[in-house]
Amino acid sequence: MMVQQFMKEFIMRHLILLFCLLTFITAGCLAQTGCTSKEYSKIESTKNPGLVQKAQDLESFIKNWSFYSEPRMVASGIEGNGLAVIKIPVVVHVLYNSVEQKITEEQVRSQLDVLNRDYRMLNTSVTELPDYFKSLAADCFIEFTPATIDPQGRPTRGIVWKKTNNSYFGSDDGIKFSRRGGDDAWDADRYLNIWVGKLSPGMVGYSSPIGASKEKDGIVLRYSAFGTLGTATAPYNLGRTAVHEIGHWLGLKHIWGDRFCGDDEVADTPPQKGPTPGCPSGVTAAACDNSASGSMYMNFMDVTYDACTNMFTNGQRDRMRALFAEGGPRHALLYSQGSSGPLLPMPVELPVDSFLIQSVIVYPNPADNTITVNTGAAGDLTGDRIRIHNHLGQLVLQSNITAKTMQLNISSFRNGLYYLKIGAKSKAYKLVKASLP
Ligand SMILES: [Zn+2]
Missing domain, CATH: 2.60.40.3080 (Immunoglobulin-like)
Known part of the structure; x- marks a missing residue:
């Protein structure tokens, strides 16, 4: 009976994934998870088989990385509060086809505020975690600063607004190229690129996989799933889509390992059957040997609604930070001068005689x-x-x-x-x- 039940769930899960993949190719499959990073990576891997090898190399790199091996990461070998804060310069490319889609600077800042709150575990909802997960919640010591110097050395406020004739952007990365109605990436070794615009129906966001070409490196977000005000719309109006997608951009997998009871390569996240839809509460039904705690559906790398996610774990923190170690794919960002200048003052219409x-x-x-x-x-x-x-x-x-x-x-x-x-x-x-x- 147990075996039958398992097979039934297994087949259903794979049918859903297959359905998602097919739908994503045509219009984007978001009803299931809200995030299409995995599907996007699969499609990119078929176009660029080298990405599969890079993903394997990344796993070896992370396995060989010792928490104490990177002097820039740890001050005096003290864990916790001794961690150095990693600051990542961010540029937001806003592509708008209508006035409504032209999100304001205030909305962009609201998104950065959420990132700096959640990656530093300053969100008050973390105090509501169940006791059995509390000790696992991590301050990742990662912060996000608006770019103040653009790739040409000019002062900037870290936002590019660009009118586009495209009524929406799909999963084919058109949003990342000026010649296709989007906006070209800034040097991915110096900036995190965030593209925001109207996406295909159902698409909320996706991240490039580790090892993507520099012109595609970054995350893409629907303009109504960005920041906490203006065009941000429930249930994606608390800025957590960006928190989740940047998690992918920093090497994290979905908490269910993208397969039935799969492995996310993080030791302290309990296994779970698959994505958690909606906004549950309490302990979920036990599955995949997680009977002690149920699913960690409040983890940022599940796909629960914005209001219901509130934590990264210590293991996820270490995995993300490993990418910044010497030889890691995000190491160059430690040396970025992208946020080293003063922020360009707000453009004001000065009176002229x-x-x-x-x-x-x-x-x-x-x-x-x-x-x-x-x-x-x-x-x-x-x-x-x-x-x-x-x-x-x-x-x-x-x-x-x-x-x-x-x-x-x-x-x-x-x-x-x-x-x-x-x-x-x-x-x-x-x-x-x-x-x-
Ligand atoms: Zn995702």
């Missing part, structure tokens, strides 16, 4: 090495001063006006936004320095 708008011409703008300032129509400004400030308000160039048309050399400027002022009356004239590639 009306007579200057009409009578001073600055060109070209954006400019590379030289700008021409023509004050010919503004009357005699001889002796007035031209001043250029950077986005931090620092004076980077000044020159007296000696002729109606003057050229100024800005070749030494770093790429970015500057403010040009003329004389005492002038307030600001926006100038963009952009070196030609």
Whole structure:
């Protein structure tokens, strides 16, 4: 009887997975799990068989990694509070086809807040864990910072907004390529790329597998499953889809090991039959030898609704952090300078003297090495001063006006936004320095 029951569940599970895979290829299968990372990885592996080997190499790498072997990770060999915080610069590519999809900076920040809360175990719901899981809950000591310097060295706020003609994006990664209506990745050795947009019906999010090409490396999220406000929609309105997908991006598997009673390669997560739908409570029915505790459906790597997940385990933390060790696939990120500069201030429309708008011409703008300032129509400004400030308000160039048309050399400027002022009356004239590639 037990054997019959097992076979029945086994066959059902595989029929569902097969159904998911087929549906994903056409429209995305999300009704079952909310996450299509596994299906995406399978399809990518058929296109790039080298990924299978990379996945195996990763398992060997993690097995050989000792928790104490990476000096950058551990201060003085002290576990727990001695762990070094890993900071990951993040760029969010917002692709929008309608005004509604153009999510705000506030919504982007709300997502980063959730990541920094959940990866640092600062969420209050962790206190509601059942006693038998409490000791397993981990502060991963991983934080996410908005990129402040873009790949070209220009100041940035870590967000790219881009209008697209695509009404939605599918699982074929179009969202990751400018030539296909998406937006090109920033260097994956320096930034975590998060793409947000309207996805095929049913798709909520997916992550690239470890070893993916750099232009595809990152996570993709539906615009209504991102952050905690604005377009975020229940049951994916608490930012946990990104927490889950970044878990994959850092090498974690689904807690059920993506097969019936499978292995997620993490020792302290109990085995479970499969994904937990919805938002259960209490102890689930025992299965796969997890009778002591039932399923750990509150783990971020299950697919329970946002409101019902609240923990990574110590084992998951170690697995994620192993990727940053010397020779690991995320090691380069430790050396990223992507968040080392000051955040570009909020773009503000600075007032400009009306007579200057009409009578001073600055060109070209954006400019590379030289700008021409023509004050010919503004009357005699001889002796007035031209001043250029950077986005931090620092004076980077000044020159007296000696002729109606003057050229100024800005070749030494770093790429970015500057403010040009003329004389005492002038307030600001926006100038963009952009070196030609
Ligand atoms: Zn997943």
